[in-house]
Amino acid sequence: MVREWLSVLRLGKHKNNSPEVEDLYKSLDSDKMPVHIAIIMDGNGRWATRRGLPRALGHRAGVESLREIVKTCSSLGVGFLTVYAFSTENWKRPAEEVTTLMDLLVEYLNKELKELHHNNVRVKTIGRIDELPAKARDALEVAAAETSQNTGLTLNLALNYGGRNEITEAVKQIGRDASAGVLNPDDIDENIISKYLYTAGMPDPDLLIRPSGEQRISNFLLWQAAYAEFWYCPVLWPDFRRKHLLEAVIDYQNRQRRFGGLHHSKK
Incomplete structure (x- = not known):
């Protein structure tokens, strides 16, 4: 108990924390x-519209939220953070x-790469990255190469990503490998399929986590989220801060994960 308490105090110590956040x-x-935490970063456009601002400013405000959440996940010792940044439908x-x-x-990668690297964050991508504009691909390649040896938080940027597309491409490759004799169809199971995903x-x-009040998965991590705990909140993404992430994690910690089985409490 003492070790746990000291660990939480160390992680939570921040000069900008409010008393409410310190209590969390x-x-x-x-x-x-x-x-592994996954987040659907939703509500940028609505945030801007409600303020009479261009949607572009909503997206820019959303970057500030991402910056804070990455820092918080890193400080908490979260291993993986996957953020839905751009879907295949967003085109x-x-x-x-x-x-x-x-x-x-x-802009985010250029400005934040040095700090991400300093904080031992590894940058990776999932999705059809080859279809992004050249300048975006180049920035992603630089970030991935620069941080490839880091061992802290892995930041997965889901870009040009769609869950159905991911599964479809995996099935195609499994079919090719089976036809080529690389894979025995009788050996295909959930673990094999997972190895063919992004x-x-x-x-x-x-x-x-999905902010903005929407309660749907929107083609995000369809296979991987089979037993994920879902947490929704009405806050639009540009207003999503450390406080909300901590509330989500605490709620998660108070749940009983059964993975389809029964929970047996100890007497």
Whole structure:
């Protein structure tokens, strides 16, 4: 108990923490921290519209939330943070907005790479990255190469990502390998399929967070989120801060994860 208390105090110590946030840190159980957190970063456009601002400013405000959440997850010792940054369906948005999103991605990586590297964060991507603009691909490649040897938080940027597309591509490759004799069809099981997904080698998410009041998965990590704990809140992503993340983690820690079985309490 003493070790756990000291650990939480160390992680929570921050000059900008409010008393409420400090209390949340003290409520954390450092032994029950989720290994993998996934977040659908939703509500940027609505945040801007409600303020009479261009949608682009909503996306820019959302970057500030991402910055704070990455820092918080890193300090908590979370192993993986996967954020839904741009879906395969987002190409349907106006070209100007898509360009803004890609420019913000490059800007974020250029500005934050040094600090991410300093904080031992490893940057990775999932999705059809080859279809992104060249400047975005280049920035992602630089970030991945620069941080490849880091051993702290793995930040997965889901870009041009769609869960159905991911599974479809995995099935195609499994079929090719089976036809080529590389894979015996009788050996195909859940573990084999997982190895063909973008997230191969990573644990499935323990906690999936969706702000903005929406309560749907939106084609995100369809296979991997089979037993994730879901946490929703009405706060739009640009207003999502450390406080909300801690509330989600504490709620997660108070749940009983049964994975389809029964929970047997100890008498």
